[in-house]
Amino acid sequence: MSESTSDPEARDSANPPSDPPPPMRPTLSPTLETEPGLSAAELRDVWMILTPDERFDGFRLLPRGDAEEFFLELGARDHAELILGLPQQERRVWMRLLAPDDAADVLQAAPAEHREQLLGLLDERTRKEVSALLAYAEDEAGGLMNPRFARVRPDATVDEAIGYLRRQARGRLETIYYVYVLDEQQRLLGVVSFRELFSMDPSQRIRDFMHTDIITVQDDQHQEAVSRVFSQHGLAAVPVVDHDRRMKGIVTLDDIVDVVQEEATEDIQKVGGMEALGAPYLNVAFGSMLKKRAGWLSALLLGEMLTATAMTFFEDEIARAVVLALFVPLIISSGGNSGSQASTLVIRAMALEEVRLRDLWRVARRELGAGLALGTILGALGFLRIVVWQVLMPNTYGEHALLLAITVFASLLGVVTFGTLTGSLLPFALRRMGFDPASASAPFVATLVDVTGLVIYFSVASAVLHGTLL
């Protein structure tokens, strides 16, 4: 891959429009380029592992043009940190480099006491746009959208529209995949794709070929639902409207990529048995990370204490046949493993909407089959293990080794089937109760299955070994 320090879109937004005061952009002298300090590419590479001070220093050493491009690639957290690290008089140009939706994100990432001041750095029009955006939650369509989009009147001709868009583009337009047709009240009437506009007869009126059946999202819709609209329809941008169908902005695909990553990270972390961190691993303060992990682990430990209680009931059996205790970890972990496999599958399928609540019985049937099959396979392996050991090293398991092998086989069959079924149905139960199905984490399922696994194991043992070992 040949990678360089600039990309057209970033340079694009760095090229300021003519109306607001343009940020300084000195042409780079060759000497500046060879100054000591990291290049933008090098800085990007080590960014995650630098302390805030090191980041700031590295950033300040970049040549101005590179610094702007590098800056525009960063996220809101980094923006806020860098801008607040600068002296007062330098903050303005950097804030004004940002598109309104990015500026709003910076305000949200900055400590509350700095917000007013940062907002004051923007030009008046952007300030109004940003204030409007801040009224939305970060994870709703309104919090994702860009309030600047290409708009035309329905009665314009193609040629008029293209001319008008050329003037808008010179102004502050971010993206022009689609051109939106609005009435005087800013209500959305129709849409034409840029490609269509280009291929139409110049004298035709927009009204005559615009599409009026438009896919829109509501400004207060959750970002996960918005991302599903994108993936279902394969769009590059979706208009955001309020409840009166007034158009407020557009959400574009690049915002959605971040949403998809974010939601997947949340799910993976929940599946791993913890609260979602909500920030990069190395950036999260140790204390807050600990809190998110300790909560779940403690809850799981409390649940797991039931195993000690369950074992107490079988204390006599263990005393009489200590050999039974040897297989406790094997049996219960197999239940946990098969359960976390099944729950993970269903959680992901639900997140991708491949499986919905009404598929409960279909999934249950399938997983019952899978559980029985997997249980038979694992049971057979467990059976063989005991028989082979007994042949190779007689007396490892005493005279009743075959009965013990049968016990292990039947227990594994029961535990794995139960684990698979529980793991696959728990996400349904959680969703039905209004919780996030991803909370049916691998460790949660394992804990749930452990207690039942013990009961199954010792019950099977009592039945099979009665009159011999027990």
Place this chain on the structure above:
Amino acid sequence: MSESTSDPEARDSANPPSDPPPPMRPTLSPTLETEPGLSAAELRDVWMILTPDERFDGFRLLPRGDAEEFFLELGARDHAELILGLPQQERRVWMRLLAPDDAADVLQAAPAEHREQLLGLLDERTRKEVSALLAYAEDEAGGLMNPRFARVRPDATVDEAIGYLRRQARGRLETIYYVYVLDEQQRLLGVVSFRELFSMDPSQRIRDFMHTDIITVQDDQHQEAVSRVFSQHGLAAVPVVDHDRRMKGIVTLDDIVDVVQEEATEDIQKVGGMEALGAPYLNVAFGSMLKKRAGWLSALLLGEMLTATAMTFFEDEIARAVVLALFVPLIISSGGNSGSQASTLVIRAMALEEVRLRDLWRVARRELGAGLALGTILGALGFLRIVVWQVLMPNTYGEHALLLAITVFASLLGVVTFGTLTGSLLPFALRRMGFDPASASAPFVATLVDVTGLVIYFSVASAVLHGTLL
């Protein structure tokens, strides 16, 4: 959200260019709209739970225009299934609706014996493009890219370029975020964004304002690396070049959204302890799903058999103090839970490139701290549990309950610290050895930690309880 059956981009591609024979597109009569059968929105809703036959029937009952839009929203697997379900003479129009990259995906999804015939349905130009695409693996940049992009010569003026693009758009252009400047040998010289082209003086030459420091990807680069280029630079499209810098196509953001989802699904499924399914849960044949799940579960069971071996070494201790056996599940599962938490965190952070190989020591220090803290918390809970039980129900754990409580505390501290450290370092070890770090699944870590957990527990017990219970 107001959703309707049409979106401009889909309609866009459904509007056939004039050169190849256009697909029939009868205007919809109102009576057709009220025919029995599901609407496109209803069909979309139930699609996942229908059998192939039901899907086909539902699709055939859609009014033609709706059917085209619905068709374009589907994935390659569904395309192949629907097209091959149609009589020979109807297949052509549907194949020709597809962009070259989508047509190539359909060929890859179709059974080998139908590929030649399907390829023959395309017009000659598309057939050539598709054949070229098929040379790439599905998960490389070349397999993702669209070979149709907007191109101009460096010496064109802005006005000439816009005029030329208007003609190209009328032809077969899919996306026009960027316009690429190529020389006679199709080598990439520069790029201008559409917005720039629009805002420039009409008489300026492209050469004079095009960007020459362009971010590109190699045609044989893996899709995960490609998606990182997008997320690092916030681009809408990236040009794909071969090793001679000849431009082959563009990868656009909408392809990347799918890549991101796909890679996250793979990771989540691996974290859950199985091979990645590679297809939607309900679409995977039962047998092949079973194979992907049974393999890992069997391997884990074989590993877990070491616990039985380890327990054999402590059989005497258990016989003397059966009470020790009661806490085995509690102790080992706490190690497994803390380990799967840590490994999941690191796996995801690695996938997002928040953590790299060289961060090993930083992560190790952090996780050692986390392990000690978590171990202390869980150990304290375990200690309290035994003491409280002993006070409420004297004689549950005999006269040495306090010593037992100390044993449990120290074991949990050791096991959780060990589990956390193992879980966080295993992904590093796997990556260093060239494996996917996501294979450090929750169940894998749990199994690894179980054996060690037993050794820690019984060693601590021997030390603390020597001379009393043991």
